[in-house]
Amino acid sequence: MMKGRACAGGKGPPLKPKSNSRRPPRNLAFSQQLGEAMLLRWVLLLLLISAGPARAALSEAEMARLLPDGYSLGEKDKDVPAWPLIKAGMVAGYIFETGSLTPIPGFSGTPMNLSVAMDDTGRLLDVRIVSQHEPVFVDGLGPQPFADFLTQYRGLTIRQNIKIGSQYGASDRAGSTSVTLDGVAKATASLRIANLSILGAATKVAQVKMAAIAPKPKSLPRADAGAVMDWAALVEKGFVRHLRLSNAQVEAAYKGTVFAGLDPEGEPDPDGTFIHLWVAYLNSPGIGRSLLGDAQHAHLMARLQPGEEALLVMSSGRYSYTGPDFVPATVPDRLSVRQAGFPVNIRDMVHDYTLPAGVPAADEVRLFRIDGSAAFDPASPWTLSLRVIREKGVIRPEQGIQDFPLDYALPPDLFTRPLVEEPTPEWLLAWGSRLPELSVLGLMLLGLTAGLIAQTRLSRRERLFYWMRMGFLAVTLGFVGIYAQGQLSIVTVQGLVKGAARGMDFGFLLYDPISLLLWAYVAVASIIWGRGTFCGWLCPFGALQEIADALGRLLRLRQMRVPGWLDGRLVLLKYGVLAVLLVTALIAPTEAETVAEVEPFKTAITLTFLRDLPFVIYAGFWLLLGTVMFKPFCRYVCPLGAFLALAGRLRVLDWIPRRTACGSPCQLCTARCRYKAIRRDGSIRYDECFQCLDCVGIYADEGRCVPLVVATKHGAGAAARIGGKRNGHAA
Structure with missing residues (x-):
């Protein structure tokens, strides 16, 4: 074997003699290490430098240009960094910047700043970009998709649970009352931060200036309030509320309109029953067990997700509270729930429960679900409304709508109210929505770790390892x-x-x-x-x-x-x-x-x-x-x-194994390393090593590693002269 050749049975390009015009490799390696060490110290010094003052808040003139139509700007509030919205001479809401209230860093490390206009009921009027530095919205997709996304907030309220849809399957589960906004592909994480900034800032303003409409902690049913009662006791205590509408009452609601006299079936019998409607809250153990029985109530509670509420609605009479076009497991058109002036969506629960003896016979019995993320407090009064619809005309009929309320309230001693109830963090929702991808990635990383631990055995078979790696x-x-x-x-x-x-x-x-x-x-x-x-x-x-x-x-x-x-x-x-x-x-x-x-x-x-x-x-x-x-x-x-x-x-x-023959005389690994991460003396430049494991495979392969080839052909003595095992070299 000739010294100066890449050692693989004499194969490989001859090594050129060192030229005096070139700096010796060791000097070059030293200069690289010295330069990198100096740069590392410089970078660490830069981390200690202050980034300078943050941008000042918008001026009055700048904020005025962001006002929604129909509003003027009042004097900036002293209690919270927000400007009153004036309409008809009265404060009708507020406009503010998220950067002043919730400066959450984006993926560039810089908080996005958005202007949010909100009326005095907590309804969002407009959301616009003031400044943002999200990588995907700077020179990637551009800012327009972000601006288009923000238009979806118009008309939503801070009492709603607003979530971001994405290509990863983040959507409302069945029965949810959440509002899911259409996301932007490739930008879901940035939009989650924007959503958190908007809702966080709006809630802070509402808590200071509009405390009555700010979200409040939800009450929980007491587990020990579980006495079973008969139907008469439930009605007497107000645990079951009842609404009876006669044909005359419904007709009176349409009096003076073009829809009066459009009920030929009820007109001959004005005192007849239009509908008997009953409603009850089932999460309270005493009420639920009384109406469903122990086994069925336990089954219902097991079906509900944490924080969800269940309502029983039953009726008799000639009017259906769901209507002929109702689809099970959907939101009913003729029923609605409101609390403190805000809507609370309900959704049908497909069920096969039977009512126990003593409960009046009903033509229609259904259970409805209120999602756990809804701004609904069962201990506070709420209203179930029945919508009655009449139509006039044939080709393009007009609709006359009348809502009949049924108020519902339970004694506060049936509930406990937690001191603090924090909403699910937005980042935790992000992790939950990506569990499938995280699981696959976790398995992938475990497999890679196992492969790197067993790298010598894994990389020995060159062709098989190549295809595994690719x-x-x-x-x-x-x-x-x-x-x-x-x-x-x-x-x-x-x-x-x-x-x-x-x-x-x-x-x-x-x-x-x-x-x-x-x-x-x-x-x-x-x-x-x-x-x-x-x-x-x-x-x-x-x-x-x-x-x-x-x-x-x-x-x-x-x-x-x-x-x-x-x-x-x-x-x-x-x-x-x-x-x-x-x-x-x-x-x-x-x-x-x-x-x-x-x-x-x-x-x-x-x-x-x-x-x-x-x-x-x-x-x-x-x-x-x-x-x-x-x-x-x-x-x-x-x-x-x-x-x-x-x-x-x-x-x-220093995980790459070396022998004393590596670099002198053998140059096989040096010649084969396409990253040029192995010096001529056989030492490893770990800063330039991409862990392809080619040299590790050569080291373990008796058909490629020169000392092993020599030992096989000429015996251990010749191999000893070539060189035995040594530790790796740090760069």
Whole structure:
């Protein structure tokens, strides 16, 4: 075997002698380490710099331009940062900025600022963008989809449970009274933060200026209030409320209108019964058990989700409270519930319960559900309204509508009221809506961890391992990147820098559970193995670049090779890019997302190239270049890779096994490493290692590793002269 050849049975390109015109590799490695160490100290210093003063609130003139039609602006309130809305000389609501009341950081680390106009009943009149720096709405989709989304708040109230729909299946479950707004693809997490900002700010204003309509804690039925009563006792105590309408009463409601006299069936019998209507609240054990029996009541309570309420509505007479077109399990058109002037939606529960003896016979018996997220307090009075509809005309009939109320109230001693009842956090809803994706990602990470622990055995069979790796990268690209939107980005790091400058507010990370789980895993993996776990296995754009490389080799495209001396300098470029991005986040935070477009991740992965042409050309350039040069963006430009390489300095393991023959005389791993992460002396540059495990497979393969080949052919003595096992080298 000749010294100076890549050792694989004499195969491989000859090594060129060192030229005096080039700096020795060890000096180059030293300069790289020195430069990276100085940059790390500089970056840490930047994190301590203040980001400067926040933007002042809108002036009176600026706020006046955001007023809804028909309102004028009053003098700014002294109790809360809000401006009164004046209509007909009276305060009719308030307009305010979310940035002054709920400055929740977005994914850029900068809170979005929205103007919210709300009337004095808690109804939202308008929501508009004042400023926002969400990456997907800056240069991605643009701000228009965000502005269009905000128009959906008009007419909603702060008493409603407003949720964001998404492509991940977040929608109202059966029986819910929540309002689900149409989301924007690729931007669900940002919209959740916006929703939390809007409702949080509106609730703060309502609590100070409109306490009567602010959401209140919900009362809970007392479990010990469970005495069973007969029907007469239930009616006497008011636990069952009754409404009887005669034909004459209904006719009187239409007197003086064009709909009078349109009841030929009831006109001959004015004292006859139009409808007998009964209603009862079933969650209270005594009432529920009295009307359904112990077994059926227990079954009903088991069907209800936490916080849900059940009502029994029964009737007799000639009028149906559901109507001929009623569809089971839906919201009835002829019944409605209101409390404190606000609507409370009810939905039919399909059931097969039977009423016990002693309950009057009824023509219609149904159970209705009130969702647990509704602003409904069973201990406070509420009203069930029966809607009676008459029609006049044939082709385009006019409708005459009359509502007949039935008031319902229960004694307060049947309930307990919790001191504080916090709504489900928006970030927790985000995690709940993405449990399927989180489960798949969790299994994927467990499998990757197991594979990395058993990497020597796993990578020994070269061809099988290659296809396993390409399959994993395909899942990373398709599932983690495109479907689950889990492409990590330097934008998050910029957000952390801004958050640190403002006081360590990192709550925005909770609204993107997929990315947060990946960040947590990458943080641990970086300490154990270094940057390569993410860059080599979990980065969707990195996977796309590797697939582009495989395509280029399949098409037999001529590959561009970067000389070692130039590669050693190009890899430092990404640290400069990282420094520029972090400095921008500190001194010009509003421009941070624009500068972060140096990453093509948003274009290629988040938006799947559905973007303006310059961005598509830029991302396409890196992919085309990747077909003739191995992963150029990842190795030379990626600021996120630079950040992870610096974080990888905390690595505790030199996990790549080495022998004394590695580098002298054997150069096989050095020649085979396409990342150029192995020096000629055999030591590992972990900052540039992408954990492809090629050298680990060579080390364990008796058909590829030179000392093992020599030992097989010439015996242990020859192998000993070549070199035995040694520890890995830290970069």
